[in-house]
Amino acid sequence: MTTRRSFLKTSAVLSAGLLVAPRLFAYDKKYIGLQLYTVRDAMTKDPTGTLAKVAKVGYNSVEGATYTGNELFYGMSPAVFSKVLKDNGLIMLSSHYRLGEDGPTMKGTILNDWDKAVDDAAALGLKYMICAWLSPAERGTLDHYKQVGEELTKAGDTCKKAGIQLCYHNHDFEFIQEGGKYPYEMLLINSDPNLVKMEMDMYWMTKAKQDPIARFEEYPGRFPLWHLKDMDNTPKQMFTEVGNGIIDFKNIFKHAKKAGLQYFFVEQDVCPGDPFDSITKSITYIKSNLV
Numbered sequence: 001m002t003t004r005r006s007f008l009k010t011s012a013v014l015s016a017g018l019l020v021a022p023r024l025f026a027y028d029k030k031y032i033g034l035q036l037y038t039v040r041d042a043m044t045k046d047p048t049g050t051l052a053k054v055a056k057v058g059y060n061s062v063e064g065a066t067y068t069g070n071e072l073f074y075g076m077s078p079a080v081f082s083k084v085l086k087d088n089g090l091i092m093l094s095s096h097y098r099l100g101e102d103g104p105t106m107k108g109t110i111l112n113d114w115d116k117a118v119d120d121a122a123a124l125g126l127k128y129m130i131c132a133w134l135s136p137a138e139r140g141t142l143d144h145y146k147q148v149g150e151e152l153t154k155a156g157d158t159c160k161k162a163g164i165q166l167c168y169h170n171h172d173f174e175f176i177q178e179g180g181k182y183p184y185e186m187l188l189i190n191s192d193p194n195l196v197k198m199e200m201d202m203y204w205m206t207k208a209k210q211d212p213i214a215r216f217e218e219y220p221g222r223f224p225l226w227h228l229k230d231m232d233n234t235p236k237q238m239f240t241e242v243g244n245g246i247i248d249f250k251n252i253f254k255h256a257k258k259a260g261l262q263y264f265f266v267e268q269d270v271c272p273g274d275p276f277d278s279i280t281k282s283i284t285y286i287k288s289n290l291v
Helices: 004-020 036-045 047-057 078-087 114-124 142-161 183-189 202-207 212-218 249-253 275-289
Strands: 033-035 061-064 091-097 128-131 165-169 196-201 225-228 263-266
Touching (some): 033 036, 033 263, 036 047, 036 061, 036 275, 047 275, 078 091, 078 114, 091 114, 091 263, 114 128, 114 142, 128 142, 142 165, 142 196, 202 212, 202 225, 212 249, 263 275
Parallel strands (some): 033 061, 061 091, 128 165, 165 196, 196 225, 225 263
16 A cells, blocks of 8 residues: 555655756756745745745746645645645645754754654655754754754654655754864764765854865765855855855865755845845856856
């Protein structure tokens, strides 16, 4: 008998193949993605209208920032949300989720009702599910990061059974040393490299004074997703539009194959004015210089 999980897995794999054919699972320059956290206020007020504006700017793929459990993406079921995306010529390749250690009553987190979250992600056709961040209460010692790595591996195994890849998204707190070691290293070492990949955030790596290319060399193929987020040339090192700051994206993209890059998403946590102005500036630079 075909189970819902096996059906969703088959559907997800077939959908993924259609999306990236003929270069199956290879970096495809035609996809320029946006992390919807950048336009989060607009998504809260009018998700359908916001997605239409995102598509009009020129983005053709998105990464979600909101899954509430109870089968809802931005207040919509996977079926309804999928139609809204399709109507606007968009695909959602991945979405962010919480670990959930500090919120045992939260649904749809890695530690609470993860099976349901994975089923809903598969129903929407997601290829990646991302552990978005660890709250201050979820960080702790290196031993705790080791435990988190093990939890991510378990969650990644559940994802794999549904045809989805789990990733972890970094900030800068993973590079606060303890005993000469980085928590980020503990996550890499103590998680299965096939079940847990990384979504590298270029701004936060730079903020932490880390070299993305060195990480690619050390852990080749481990970084299928990137966040393109630039840093301005001021003492405050604020977020800015891609190409408007100090990060050498042109050089970083030369190492995309070593990293294992599949997809990238523009994200700007804080914009100086209208976020749609910022994402327009970013995609204009990307189309002219990176793809």
